[in-house]
Amino acid sequence: MTQIDIDGESARDGLMTLVMTVVELLVEVMEQEAIRRMESGDLTDEEIERVGAQFAALEAEIEAIKEDEQIDEPVDQLRERLDNLVSDAVMTMDEPPQQGYSYNPIEDD
Amino acid sequence: MEPKRSEDGIVDLVDVILRDGAVIQADVIITVADVPLVGLKLRAALAGMDTMTDYGLFEAWDTRQRDRHRERQESSNIEQ
Numbered sequence: 344m345t346q347i348d349i350d351g352e353s354a355r356d357g358l359m360t361l362v363m364t365v366v367e368l369l370v371e372v373m374e375q376e377a378i379r380r381m382e383s384g385d386l387t388d389e390e391i392e393r394v395g396a397q398f399a400a401l402e403a404e405i406e407a408i409k410e411d412e413q414i415d416e417p418v419d420q421l422r423e424r425l426d427n428l429v430s431d432a433v434m435t436m437d438e439p440p441q442q443g444y445s446y447n448p449i450e451d452d
Numbered sequence: 453m454e455p456k457r458s459e460d461g462i463v464d465l466v467d468v469i470l471r472d473g474a475v476i477q478a479d480v481i482i483t484v485a486d487v488p489l490v491g492l493k494l495r496a497a498l499a500g501m502d503t504m505t506d507y508g509l510f511e512a513w514d515t516r517q518r519d520r521h522r523e524r525q526e527s528s529n530i531e532q
Binding site for chain 2 (some may be wrong): 380383429
């Protein structure tokens with residue numbers, strides 16, 4: 344049961360979990376894009392080096408904060424739920440389009 | 453960088469959007485009692501810089517930005 348509690352005692356944990364999850368997702372998306380740019384070959388070696396180092400530092404920082412706040416587990420759970428949400432949406436889109444209107448006249452013999 | 457489970461995660465979804473790029477066009481008019489009150493004309497392009505520059509968008513800016521950084525680096529190297 345994952346529930347983000349943003350009142351009472353666990354308010355801080357809940358908010359922290361939410362914020363760190365969003366930050367983590369953003370960083371990962373940016374990393375993917377960085378890899379794409381590196382592979383496309385229009386970045387200089389120095390730029391690749393710099394971006395790589397920056398991301399490594401960011402990741403270390405995120406991990407450290409999660410460790411400090413002890414929200415490793417809740418962040419993973421929230422991510423999993425978000426991922427499932429997306430999978431479900433994608434699965435739904437894979438299905439053939441539903442006909443909004445269908446009319447089967449009853450043939451009178 | 454540790455490889456994450458590669459299912460249809462939220463990261464993959466956004467990644468696909470950035471990889472291919474997306475253009476959103478919308479015209480919205482909010483009307484009350486048949487009197488139009490608020491208009492919104494939206495045309496947005498969202499893409500990773502790699503795709504963006506492929507389409508020739510932000511290309512000059514991208515080059516300028518990176519050149520500027522290189523110049524800063526060089527001038528600080530000279531000072532040392």
